[in-house]
Amino acid sequence: MDKSQLLQQDIFNKPEDKYAISSQLLRACIGGSTRITTLGADDTENIFHGFQYSKKSIGYIFLCTLLYNALHIRRYPYKTDRIVASLGSSAFTDLTLHHNVNLWHQRITPQQWHEAEEDIKGLYGHVQKRLSIHFPSQKTIYLKRHIQGKYAFALKSRYCQAKEAGLSFILLEMDLLNSYMSLPDYGYSYAQDRDMVVLTIEINLEDILYCHSLIRPYSEGFSYNAEDTEEGEWVVINRTCDGVIKLPLDAISFPEPYKVKNINHHWYEAHSSEIPCYIRPEAYVGITHILRYLQEPPSGLKKLIQTVKRYF
Template identity: 25%
Template structure:
């Protein structure tokens, strides 16, 4: 493949992230239940991206896939060694969600749903709430990742950390879209949940109430109804896109025997 075919998982979650997720799932045995795939796999690729994806998969022989997975395992082992040397069995991280939306439709955005879940837990005394996260998620430490106004806090097992910014060297910008292979202060953490759902206590979800102010009408009974009807499960389906060549004249036609079989099947099932 040519260089710069598509961006990797540095500043966006696109084709590069999708392939990295595939390799991580294979290398570390991270599996999702049917119907709950990572969000990136439901995206409808543009015709240009479809060509890039086909080119990529055609170049990925079993040997190349195994080599990439082996490299990921080596990176992971190095990560674990560095964390163990510091005596860390867990790390305290934060994830910022930079979304500004003023009262969206009834189908709340991801960010607004998280804020609603926090308030619902506080109003009803529920210990924790659940919502979906991707298989690979970028978290930050105090040294970077300054997005806001919504912040998630989490104590993450060290064994779930794939890599972090201080261990990844910069690279030649003439060969890549970005000099930094990862964002400053970034920690990439694996979500091993088979459903994609992660538990959060209400105090692990923070948002700037000078930016967001709750609309009126949300009483405790309203929050109880919300929690009763809200489902965090991210049902998704995949579909085949433009996979058939159809000639304008017609397709295949039934013979006399075929038409007879068709009638019999309709009658007798």
């Protein structure tokens, strides 16, 4: 049986599949909103937001730090994770996040950091062991990721540009940690957004940090209002030193049929977009990580001349 076509909870359905997180700090980093009273916080400032709550959270930043220290996952200093790099920017939300990170960092003792580092090593080791048991002859697994909103439009534009240039891939910058779903899991509905883009990516099993069904929901001695991860969620490590992955065009699909018919329109929209364009690996990379766009597409007259030349 091809287990990649099964629901996550049907694959990891034994008690020994579940890892009990012992570090309250690690569990808070992974989870949503956790009330922590053992880290020196008072009643008004003891809500810790984790990765499940938002990527722009204290928990996500601390989780990245744990990866650096415990699993030695490194980025180039000038290509750090975008959320970590946003600390200290002029945006109010980022300044607030910067303040909260400093506040919580002062409350956490070296011993608590050490316990969290040891626990994330244990979690990763457990996940890798269970994956090797359930997928004994596999090195990779296909997972999917749904993109909506302005990022979906940007991906369509890049897809269109790559097609026009005769490329078979685009370059895409991704965060240090990214959430995926199994192929048969229905975490999102196509009806939610007709402009949704679906990425179906071949993931190395060794890059999977954890998934929903491999974590025991609650550990003894702690009380939580919600589970730590979303049902069906896989959290994958991006090990590239610059954060940029090579994404084949055939990994990109459009639930709503997408016709590449207006190259000029999409090019001009992409050119004016603030979202970085990652198409040409040979293009100049500036400080802002934005690659130069493809040359302006030919006009209708130039296309006609090119077509005529093929037959004469």
